[in-house]
Amino acid sequence: MKTLKEHFKDKFLVGAAVNAYTIDHDKELLTKHFNSITAENEMKPEHMQPEPNKFTFEVADKMIQFAEDNGMQLRGHTLVWHNQMPDWFFTDENGNDVSREELLKRMKDHITAVVSRYKGRIHAWDVVNEAVEDRGEEMLRKSKWIDIIGEDFIDYAFKFAHEADPDALLFYNDYNESHPEKREKIYQLVKGLLDRGVPIHGVGLQAHWNLYDPSYENIEAAIKRYSELGLQLHVTEMDVSVFEFGDERTDVKEPTKEMLHLQAERYERFFDLFTKYQEHITSVTFWGISDAYTWLNDFPVRGRKNWPFVLDEKGEPKPAYHRIVK
Numbered sequence: 001m002k003t004l005k006e007h008f009k010d011k012f013l014v015g016a017a018v019n020a021y022t023i024d025h026d027k028e029l030l031t032k033h034f035n036s037i038t039a040e041n042e043m044k045p046e047h048m049q050p051e052p053n054k055f056t057f058e059v060a061d062k063m064i065q066f067a068e069d070n071g072m073q074l075r076g077h078t079l080v081w082h083n084q085m086p087d088w089f090f091t092d093e094n095g096n097d098v099s100r101e102e103l104l105k106r107m108k109d110h111i112t113a114v115v116s117r118y119k120g121r122i123h124a125w126d127v128v129n130e131a132v133e134d135r136g137e138e139m140l141r142k143s144k145w146i147d148i149i150g151e152d153f154i155d156y157a158f159k160f161a162h163e164a165d166p167d168a169l170l171f172y173n174d175y176n177e178s179h180p181e182k183r184e185k186i187y188q189l190v191k192g193l194l195d196r197g198v199p200i201h202g203v204g205l206q207a208h209w210n211l212y213d214p215s216y217e218n219i220e221a222a223i224k225r226y227s228e229l230g231l232q233l234h235v236t237e238m239d240v241s242v243f244e245f246g247d248e249r250t251d252v253k254e255p256t257k258e259m260l261h262l263q264a265e266r267y268e269r270f271f272d273l274f275t276k277y278q279e280h281i282t283s284v285t286f287w288g289i290s291d292a293y294t295w296l297n298d299f300p301v302r303g304r305k306n307w308p309f310v311l312d313e314k315g316e317p318k319p320a321y322h323r324i325v326k
């Protein structure tokens with residue numbers, strides 16, 4: 001039976017999100033199936049610069065070394081986001097918001113320190129994560145970034161990253177990327193960046209999907225729409241939850257046969273779409289390695305187990321695996 005990376009080797013990279021534990025514990029499974037990794041949390045600002053001018057690179061250094069030692073690429077995640085930022089980033093010594101100039105300096109210093117450290121070693125960066133508002137008239141979500149700097153915080157983030165590593169592929173990354181309303185906002189945001197000459201090279205589709213949503217039609221429409229921008233597309237955080245978003249039931253202690261069957265159906269159709277658009281989609285990353293661990297065990301319901309991947313809790317292929325590696 002072919003491994004994931006073997007089966008898709010002529011189509012796109014196949015990646016997995018890793019953490020400080022799985023990079024060691026799941027080394028064999030990682031090197032068997034994947035040729036790309038992403039740090040699930042360890043390269044986010046709260047982990048990379050927890051205190052002003054105090055960078056903690058140890059785990060990230062270990063991950064990039066693991067990737068290079070095993071012929072893998074590494075996707076940097078993420079430089080500018082409204083979540084998982086260290087508290088100090090937006091405030092002065094009195095706890096007040098810093099000025100636009102000061103926050104731009106802190107943004108530049110963070111991006112320059114992190115991106116230049118891994119210059120030429122990190123294949124792609126999620127420069128800005130989840131800046132678009134899900135619903136309503138507003139294009140961009142409220143955040144300390146937009147409150148203090150303004151809407152051009154996004155332009156600056158990409159410019160600083162490009163200055164630090166001109167060869168890195170720079171991505172805008174978001175979830176609910178296939179919902180028509182948000183799709184159009186993401187499209188307009190990225191088109192605006194391109195029109196202003198901002199160095200952006202790709203759109204990251206997080207692909208946090210489930211057994212019921214989004215529709216194949218909406219996914220295909222999103223892939224086609226983003227492809228019109230002429231940029232690379234990365235599926236960056238794929239998982240297929242067995243629960244519909246908003247379903248907070250806690251009575252399911254293991255996936256039912258029906259769930260596994262529907263999940264296999266969905267995964268097959270998803271990867272058929274990725275294959276159909278492989279000239280645009282150059283990387284597909286699962287937001288974990290196997291059902292042994294997923295962030296969905298705690299989101300949106302803390303402590304509620306989920307089984308979103310194609311490898312089970314023992315790292316063995318599930319029905320979905322056999323429908324995509326066919």
Ligand SMILES: Oc1ccccc1CN[C@@H]1C=C[C@@H](O)[C@H](O)[C@H]1O
Pocket residue numbers: 040041129175206208237295
């Ligand atoms: O942040 C969200 C809020 C609501 C829905 C989905 C998301 C997805 N957000 C992702 C999920 C997990 C984190 O580890 C990733 O860094 C983030 O990009």
